[in-house]
Amino acid sequence: MPPLANRDPDVLAGSIGGGFFDLPAGSVKLACALENEARFDEAEVQFGGSEQLGTMACPLTIARGARSNVLSTRRARAIAAQLVGASVEELAGLHHFGPEPTRRRSPALFLPRWTQAGRSLGIAMPLSLPSTLSPSKLARFVQCPLAFRYAHIDRFPEPSSVQQVRGTLVHRSLELLFSSAQGADRTRERALQSLSTAWDEVSESDEYTGLALDDVGSRRLVDDAAVLIGQYFALEDPTSVHDVGLELDLRTTLGGVELRGIIDRLDDLGGGELAVVDYKTGRAPPPDRSRSSLAGVYFYAMLCEEVLGKRPQEVRLMYLRDEIVLAESPTEQGMRGVRQRALAVWAAIDRACAAEDFRPSPSALCKTCAFQPLCPAFTGAKPTADEATAQRPG
Numbered sequence: 001m002p003p004l005a006n007r008d009p010d011v012l013a014g015s016i017g018g019g020f021f022d023l024p025a026g027s028v029k030l031a032c033a034l035e036n037e038a039r040f041d042e043a044e045v046q047f048g049g050s051e052q053l054g055t056m057a058c059p060l061t062i063a064r065g066a067r068s069n070v071l072s073t074r075r076a077r078a079i080a081a082q083l084v085g086a087s088v089e090e091l092a093g094l095h096h097f098g099p100e101p102t103r104r105r106s107p108a109l110f111l112p113r114w115t116q117a118g119r120s121l122g123i124a125m126p127l128s129l130p131s132t133l134s135p136s137k138l139a140r141f142v143q144c145p146l147a148f149r150y151a152h153i154d155r156f157p158e159p160s161s162v163q164q165v166r167g168t169l170v171h172r173s174l175e176l177l178f179s180s181a182q183g184a185d186r187t188r189e190r191a192l193q194s195l196s197t198a199w200d201e202v203s204e205s206d207e208y209t210g211l212a213l214d215d216v217g218s219r220r221l222v223d224d225a226a227v228l229i230g231q232y233f234a235l236e237d238p239t240s241v242h243d244v245g246l247e248l249d250l251r252t253t254l255g256g257v258e259l260r261g262i263i264d265r266l267d268d269l270g271g272g273e274l275a276v277v278d279y280k281t282g283r284a285p286p287p288d289r290s291r292s293s294l295a296g297v298y299f300y301a302m303l304c305e306e307v308l309g310k311r312p313q314e315v316r317l318m319y320l321r322d323e324i325v326l327a328e329s330p331t332e333q334g335m336r337g338v339r340q341r342a343l344a345v346w347a348a349i350d351r352a353c354a355a356e357d358f359r360p361s362p363s364a365l366c367k368t369c370a371f372q373p374l375c376p377a378f379t380g381a382k383p384t385a386d387e388a389t390a391q392r393p394g
């Protein structure tokens with residue numbers, strides 16, 4: 001079975017040691033994806049990593065999960081012996097990738113530890129600004145600067161959730177419905193066929209396999225997605241929609257920052273007028289917060305104006321679960337406000353990076369925040385002397 005048949009048996013044994021993800025219908029896939037391994041091998045050949053080990057000048061720790069059957073103690077010590085001042089640390093009870101035999105959570109567990117170790121050794125580790133600003137990044141920073149830092153600067157991976165995967169499934173199904181059928185062919189039956197195709201794709205993704213759902217959980221996920229797609233038809237008639245863009249990736253540079261957004265759907269309303277459409281699979285906000293929930297689609301409207309030279313006549317949020325549509329017509333003042341807010345938030349991110357000052361902002365969102373185990377608001381960790389100085393007002 002290629003490509004396994006082409007793999008050296010010893011190397012394949014190492015990959016198998018990384019464990020498996022369960023897939024629907026009882027099959028499995030290697031947690032240690034062969035395509036990733038091929039990239040590592042390619043980098044090793046290109047940069048001669050093994051030959052360069054003796055030139056490393058910074059202090060290093062070779063961390064080895066004591067239950068790893070991928071990196072032996074002997075091999076870890078042999079690597080350390082080639083380095084100046086390196087040591088081997090055996091991490092009791094851990095696999096090659098951490099507490100689970102996968103690589104999903106290991107960066108979040110270990111990076112803060114090594115980063116802190118680097119700081120205590122006086123190694124300069126400046127924070128880098130993210131390369132782009134999107135509506136979701138902007139909202140994340142405003143909600144909690146520390147969660148923003150963990151997600152978009154440290155890039156600690158976040159485990160996926162059932163809600164996220166369901167959202168991906170519904171969005172992809174609707175994209176397929178619009179891209180594969182026109183006019184009267186955009187029926188409920190066609191939408192369910194699209195869901196089936198989308199499920200084939202999503203069920204192979206790391207986002208889904210990381211959930212480790214059993215058959216009942218997977219069935220419930222797909223059934224719920226089917227309900228949401230059915231409810232979509234209560235909100236609009238897709239046979240009369242003239243879409244001119246699906247999953248449209250728009251970028252523009254403003255005030256030195258690249259603003260980016262991926263628009264679910266851009267419609268031609270006739271007469272050269274456009275509408276930005278965004279699907280939501282979560283709950284609709286209470287009426288007193290409905291205006292602020294439109295911030296993301298206003299951002300998309302601003303991108304349309306910058307990139308396409310045309311301000312959309314309408315921005316529309318479609319809450320499939322509650323069967324609610326929120327729509328507005330963006331004004332000149334509204335567009336100016338979006339630009340000013342984006343630039344102000346970017347300036348705040350820039351300042352926070354320069355001062356390494358990203359503070360926790362506890363709220364109801366903490367309940368679902370993957371960074372709780374790292375967050376001082378939950379661990380009770382006191383800031384270091386440097387952090388305390390940086391956070392002192394004035």
Ligand code: SF4
Binds near residue numbers: 365369370371375
């Ligand atoms: S747990 Fe709460 S305060 Fe801490 S990083 Fe997450 S959202 Fe922010």
